[in-house]
Amino acid sequence: MQRRSLLKGGAAFLSALLLEKGYAGPLIDLNLFDTAYEPIAKGPFEPTWESLQGYEVPEWYKNAKFGMWAHWGPQCQPEAGDWYARNMYMEGNWQYEYHIKKYGHPSKFGFKDVINEWKAEKWNPDELVTLYKNAGAQYFMALANHHDNLDLYDSKHQKNWNSTKTGPKKDIIDGWAKAAKKNGLPFGVSVHAAHTWSWFETAQRSDKKGPYAGIPYDGKLTTKDGKGKWWEGLDPQELYAQNHALSEKSLDNGMIHRQWNWGNGVTPPTKEYCEKFYNRTIDLINKYNPDLIYFDDTALPLWPVSDAGLRIAAHMYNKSIKDNGKLTAVITGKILDENQRKAMVWDIERGQSNAIEPLTWQTDTCIGQWHYDRGIYDRKEYKTAQTVIHTLIDVVSKNGNLMLNIPVRGDGSIDELERKVVEDIGVWMRANSESIYGSRPWKIFGEGPAQEGAAELTAQGFNEGKGKPFTDKDIRFVIKENNLFATVMSWPLTGQVVIKSLRSGSPYHTSEINAVTFVSTKEPLKFEQTDEGLKVYFPDKQPAASYANPLKIS
Structure with a gap:
């Protein structure tokens, strides 16, 4: 029936919008609509903000205080810092210049080709996670995908552009998950791919000057362009997701930040794109059973243009109750309003609250850049162990947790300067962790x-x-x-x-x-x-x- 078709998969989203507009009538019955999507686990949580506000932060997370993160993927291969896959398509940007010198022009050698260079040949997840546990980490998190859209696991909904099929030909998340379990640590995954849609729009550009002026970068290539190349048979649009019109002011490199909440003129993502992200994330949860999911989004992924994030959260919480007999899962998100902070854990990127927060929160930070940057190593600019410890103590006094990233090189190793920082953190933690683990805020911080x-x-x-x-x-x-x-x-x-x-x-x-x-x-x-x-x-x-x-x- 027509009404059924129109509402298929969008019932929770429509219900939420009706509530926000003050609608007092009966809400849409989610059970009326069949879906072709990964099913949501049954349980007390429904995919609405109102339902998710029944969430309570589990005790393991409140007690843990300190986690460590491997924000590692193909963008670490060039060893040229954050957002490489976006910035390499920005004419005049230092990473664009670096890319040309190292790999060639982005019309000929794009980010898909960087992925092909990434082999992770020195990756030893057991050794690294053991190192982090010895440094005092009480949970461990790994990057499951970034804005570059490569799934770092055996992804049945991103069948070709995942790390088991391209790049290292390894199931990265499986390796990290097993290492965390071996070390007795709760395991988290970070998911960033909701923003590929607008983040990769730079790949649609071309140079404005020079010998390649007007020649498009590789962001609009399709399967037919791959004949005779290493990626023959693969569709670059499954990776780049650029078969759409540019957002307003897309040529303004800073506009991505103002459009992060899917407003301010961003080209709306298609339903197909949103549902594929939903399916990929549910598949990730079902395969690897993470205890924690970090979303690099304003509130939940794709909100408010889609209810995909709400459905993911409801599934994660319900699955946790089903598997463990109680809710032990954690989901984090950014820039949350007062009610959204009741539905998930508020994450502050590279920063701290200035007061004791009534609800448990988290800061995520890094000793260098999120993706490995050889320049920081050469200049010896890593955060010191003292800086990390001071951050941890300050955050814990205000009811927070610290998630610390140690940048990993493309080959899967960390450098000796990073290792020294981690080891020095461990010296302090072994002597003083009594004042950290299991603590709670006092009357003043x-x-x-x-x-x-x-x-x-x-x-x-x-x-x-x-x-x-x-x-x-x-x-x-x-x-x-x-x-x-x-x-x-x-x-x-x-x-x-x-x-x-x-x-x-x-x-x-x-x-x-x-x-x-x-x-x-x-x-x-x-x-x-x-x-x-x-x-x-x-x-x-x-x-x-x-x-x-x-x-x-x-």
């Missing part, structure tokens, strides 16, 4: 001058590193069982610190303080409580990795 200069969030985050550096005057608090942990964010040169929030008569801590212990050495410390604050005398000997110094106050 901290004190000191650093917060006075904290930068506000911009878009999905991006305020890290913009404030004052931490000193021994900066303290961060958490509680765990009957103990308060106060972490002094630098070693005091005077040999003592004064914690003003714990002064006599403090409204925050009214009970008597009986003991103060230096967490890393278990050494009891001398202290005195005055009207000025709790004065604590530090050990004479400074321990290794004293980037930050937790005190256990009983």
